[in-house]
Every structure is written in C-alpha cells, then in structure tokens.
Amino acid sequence: MVNTEKFIAKAIEEIKTSAGTDKVVMALSGGVDSSVCAVLAARAIGDNLIPIYIDTGLMRKGETERIRTIFSDIRLDIVHAEDEFLDALKGITDPEAKRKAIGERFIRVFEREAKKHGAKCLLQGTIYPDRIESEGGIKSHHNVGGMPLHMEFTKVIEPIRDLYKDEVRDVAGALGMPKEIQHRMPFPGPGLAVRVLGEVTREKVAVIREANWIVEDELVEKYRPWQCFAALLGLGTGVKGDNRIHGWIVAIRAVNSRDGMTADPLEIPFDQLMRIGSRITADIPSVSRVVYDITAKPPATIEYE
Structure with a gap:
C-alpha cells in the first residue's frame, strides 16, 4: 500500500x-x-x-x-x-x-x-x-x-x-x-464508445446513454458496486404490443473489484434485475432484450471493448 x-x-x-x-x-x-x-x-x-x-x-x-x-x-x-x-x-x-x-x-x-x-x-x-x-x-x-x-x-x-x-x-x-x-465509479476514457459493440453512431450512443443511466440509478446507491453499466450488444428479435420488432440487445454489467485487475460479478436479486430490464425496455422503445453478464475478470474484461 x-x-x-x-x-x-x-x-x-x-x-x-x-x-x-x-x-x-x-x-x-x-x-x-x-x-x-x-x-x-x-x-x-x-x-x-x-x-x-x-x-x-x-x-x-x-x-x-x-x-x-x-x-x-x-x-x-x-x-x-x-x-x-x-x-x-x-x-x-x-x-x-x-x-x-x-x-x-x-x-x-x-x-x-x-x-x-x-x-x-x-x-x-x-x-x-x-x-x-x-x-x-x-x-x-x-x-x-x-x-x-x-x-x-x-x-x-x-x-x-x-x-x-x-x-x-x-x-x-x-x-x-x-x-x-x-469513491466515484470508474468510467472509461473512450466513454460510451466501448459500450457499443461495432460501429458507434449517434442513435446507439443515445440508447446506451439512457440504459446506462437506468443501471446506475438502480444499482449504485443500493449495492455500491465497484463498477456497473449497460452495453449495447447488437440487434435481436422482440415483441412489443402485437408487433414483432428488430430491437437492440442491452447487457447489464455490475462487478466488485479492488483494483480493476480482477473482478467478480455482483450477485443481484432476480426481482431487481427484472425491474431494471422492465425500465430499460419501457423507457427505450428500440430495446427489445436485456441480459445480465455473470462473467468474472478473467476471463472477461470489465468493459466490453
């Protein structure tokens, strides 16, 4: 130390x-x-x-x-x-x-x-x-x-x-x-660009900015993770109302760590995850699916890119 x-x-x-x-x-x-x-x-x-x-x-x-x-x-x-x-x-x-x-x-x-x-x-x-x-x-x-x-x-x-x-x-x-x-949560220097897989566009950034805000709003004060955020993985099929949509897939990532070199996924109650998923799909019409990442570091990195 x-x-x-x-x-x-x-x-x-x-x-x-x-x-x-x-x-x-x-x-x-x-x-x-x-x-x-x-x-x-x-x-x-x-x-x-x-x-x-x-x-x-x-x-x-x-x-x-x-x-x-x-x-x-x-x-x-x-x-x-x-x-x-x-x-x-x-x-x-x-x-x-x-x-x-x-x-x-x-x-x-x-x-x-x-x-x-x-x-x-x-x-x-x-x-x-x-x-x-x-x-x-x-x-x-x-x-x-x-x-x-x-x-x-x-x-x-x-x-x-x-x-x-x-x-x-x-x-x-x-x-x-x-x-x-x-004690502020880490945020990557390249910003939301590394939370958008593939090409970065204004539309994708707007989607993940709102989803990221929801994740932080739901988890930071209640669970005090070392880091939590949302990432945009790509497009997938979904249903909203009576309509089939081709919407964005958003991943939730929340980990605990000491120095960022290793990290473990945060154990979040299922009802809390359901609440986050419901908020994201309700507040962001173009999102059709929300998943939770349970991978430790290693083998994964904390950020997606």
Missing part, C-alpha cells in the same frame, strides 16, 4: 521538475484519477495549470453539467467536440481501431487547446492498470496504447502512473478531496 504523504510530496516535486516554467494542459474528466492529478498539479505549478474537460459526445447522461458544477471553483475550460469524435468513429467496428481513433482525437484537441494557451506539456491521469493492459496487449487504453506516435507536446506528465485504483483513492482521501470524487 502506498505511503500517501510521501507519494504526494514526491508527485508534486516531479510535476514541478517536469513542467519547469512551462504551462501545462491537463485532461480533467471528473473521475478520481484525473481529479487527483488536478489537485497535485495545482499545488505544484499553480496558475500554469490549464485543466480541460472535453465533451466527446460519448459521456454519461448529464455528465458535462455535473462536471461544470463540481469544478465551478476552478478555471476549467470545457471544449465541445462531439461532432469531431463521432465523425472520427464513422465506419470503424474493430475495438482497437476505435480506441486508437479516440486516443488520436483527444491528442489533437488538446494540441489545439494548448496552442491557444501557449502550453507545451500535457498532464494526464494514467494509472498502472492502464499501462499493464496496454503493454500486455489486452486492450489499448486511449491514454497509453491508443495515443498517436506523433504529438506536438514536449512532455507528457503522468504523476500517478505507478498507482492502482485503490491507491489513487487513498491519495484522494489524503488530499482531502470530496468523497463523491474519491
């Missing part, structure tokens, strides 16, 4: 040394990883830190408004790039290709924003499991294996790159961060 006081002091010094007098743009998503980085960097370089939140169009329901409220006391640039990301994903079905397309688009947007502020460095909340999975060929995280080879930044600073998720939460607690952020 990490010694939080020593780590905080070391990380602040590392950021100071790496950044020098340069301005630094950082990717702030509102999750615990990037939020911890923001606090560390603010203590290290003060006004030379430029936190940026990118709305990719692949975020959870109400996410941008929530981020605006939570970080209302800092100078946060919110960049709306929904069309850019969805255009970059057109026609792509391979999971690795999707992650790389998203990773490259993130860098290009940050490069553009950095030029506006005269910044030369990029700071991001890469953690150890991101590196393990990317370097081990399990999947390319958008902020590691999904990043383009050519970037205009002189440096990429990753102060929590050697920490596991539970250690990041410990550091967040030691920094005095709100529990809402400290």
